[in-house]
Amino acid sequence: MTTLNVRRGPEYTRILGLGVARGENAVPNDDLIEPINSSDEWIQKMTGIVTRVRANEDTSVIDLSERAARDAIAQAGLEPSQIEAVILSTISYPHITPGGAPVLADRLGATPAAAFDISAACAGYCYGIGQGDALVRSGAAKYVLVIGAEKLSDFVDPADRSISYLLGDAAGAVVIGASDTPGIGPTVWGSEGAGADLIRQTSSWLDVRDVPGTAFPTLRQEGPSVFKWASFKMPKIALEAIEAAGVTPDDIDVFIPHQANIRIIDQMVKQIGLPKHVVVAKDIVDSGNTSAASIPLATERVLRDGVAKSGDLALQIGFGAGLVYAAQVVVLP
Amino acid sequence: MALAQNEVLEGLAEIVVEETGIDAADVQLDKSFTDDLDIDSLSMMTIVTLAEEKFDVRIPDEEVKNLVTVGDAVTYIVNAQA
Numbered sequence: 001m002t003t004l005n006v007r008r009g010p011e012y013t014r015i016l017g018l019g020v021a022r023g024e025n026a027v028p029n030d031d032l033i034e035p036i037n038s039s040d041e042w043i044q045k046m047t048g049i050v051t052r053v054r055a056n057e058d059t060s061v062i063d064l065s066e067r068a069a070r071d072a073i074a075q076a077g078l079e080p081s082q083i084e085a086v087i088l089s090t091i092s093y094p095h096i097t098p099g100g101a102p103v104l105a106d107r108l109g110a111t112p113a114a115a116f117d118i119s120a121a122c123a124g125y126c127y128g129i130g131q132g133d134a135l136v137r138s139g140a141a142k143y144v145l146v147i148g149a150e151k152l153s154d155f156v157d158p159a160d161r162s163i164s165y166l167l168g169d170a171a172g173a174v175v176i177g178a179s180d181t182p183g184i185g186p187t188v189w190g191s192e193g194a195g196a197d198l199i200r201q202t203s204s205w206l207d208v209r210d211v212p213g214t215a216f217p218t219l220r221q222e223g224p225s226v227f228k229w230a231s232f233k234m235p236k237i238a239l240e241a242i243e244a245a246g247v248t249p250d251d252i253d254v255f256i257p258h259q260a261n262i263r264i265i266d267q268m269v270k271q272i273g274l275p276k277h278v279v280v281a282k283d284i285v286d287s288g289n290t291s292a293a294s295i296p297l298a299t300e301r302v303l304r305d306g307v308a309k310s311g312d313l314a315l316q317i318g319f320g321a322g323l324v325y326a327a328q329v330v331v332l333p
Numbered sequence: 334m335a336l337a338q339n340e341v342l343e344g345l346a347e348i349v350v351e352e353t354g355i356d357a358a359d360v361q362l363d364k365s366f367t368d369d370l371d372i373d374s375l376s377m378m379t380i381v382t383l384a385e386e387k388f389d390v391r392i393p394d395e396e397v398k399n400l401v402t403v404g405d406a407v408t409y410i411v412n413a414q415a
Binding site: 045046222223224225228231232263267 | 373374375377378379381382394397
């Protein structure tokens with residue numbers, strides 16, 4: 001009987017390089033408070049955000065992705081042509097088809113890499129890391145480029161008090177490849193579609209076409225319900241990721257959660273029971289909530305600030321619209 | 334075993350004090366969480382979640398807006414235990 005060849009990859013992977021691109025403008029709270037009848041003080045108290053980064057009108061999701069990806073590939077010591085798969089995680093690329101990843105791969109000179117988008121909102125980066133790790137270990141791709149990129153300012157309503165004022169524009173990219181030692185722990189991931197309405201767009205594209213008077217879709221959330229879910233359920237997922245990696249909270253050097261809201265981050269730290277020595281990433285203060293980009297952005301920030309270093313163990317967890325979530329322990333590049 | 338109203342009030346006050354740092358004596362049945370105790374929507378969700386764990390009850394998110402006073406919350410918890 002004829003049998004088929006199968007590929008096998010290396011046993012271990014790690015993040016080889018990291019790059020980020022923040023929107024060109026730091027937008028202070030004062031610029032956004034009038035339409036929501038709020039104040040700088042209220043926004044800081046409820047979210048921790050002082051500024052959020054937003055891109056110029058003519059900067060696209062692909063532009064941000066390209067800048068981040070070029071730095072990640074260079075830090076990995078590779079040429080774009082060596083990338084064999086490109087995973088772009090985004091919810092704000094404004095085309096149903098084609099995906100952004102093939103366009104990005106072409107711009108980078110990474111063709112003919114396999115290239116596809118994933119829609120996992122604020123969990124998208126950790127979803128991408130899980131997939132990139134699996135692709136390399138299976139032998140499907142030698143080097144995988146994972147990008148979390150958003151231009152959320154295209155989908156905000158200035159008068160919305162639920163989520164719009166939190167959101168920013170940015171991209172974060174990493175390259176995953178083989179490693180002599182384990183650099184990416186098992187991904188603990190999942191979904192809770194029963195909570196699909198908790199973070200959503202205001203109307204479907206078909207309603208925009210068919211229902212007169214339907215506004216261009218923007219984002220909304222049920223803030224307190226999302227807060228409860230993220231603050232009290234996600235710590236259990238984080239602890240599962242720690243256990244799956246065969247380490248303990250004491251072994252973690254840095255905690256890099258999705259930068260959704262500083263109140264969620266603080267409550268997660270408490271609920272997970274992270275020891276005092278663990279550095280907690282709080283890039284949200286300056287960058288805002290950049291969805292799929294927030295974890296790589298916060299990773300770059302702790303490294304740049306010198307509060308974490310290459311080789312440190314980081315617990316990262318993404319969670320958001322879906323509802324979806326993913327967590328893993330990684331070795332910082 | 335279901336707790337009496339005063340026991341629930343005492344337990345709830347411990348949670349409110351832990352979350353907000355306000356004086357336990359201020360947590361009275363007639364106090365409004367928002368207007369009197371200055372508890373915002375996110376702190377309220379934390380209090381509700383910790384109360385669910387402490388009293389082994391379920392308080393759906395859509396019920397939270399009806400818990401205007403401390404007394405509303407105590408009554409809800411007492412009834413949910415029954």
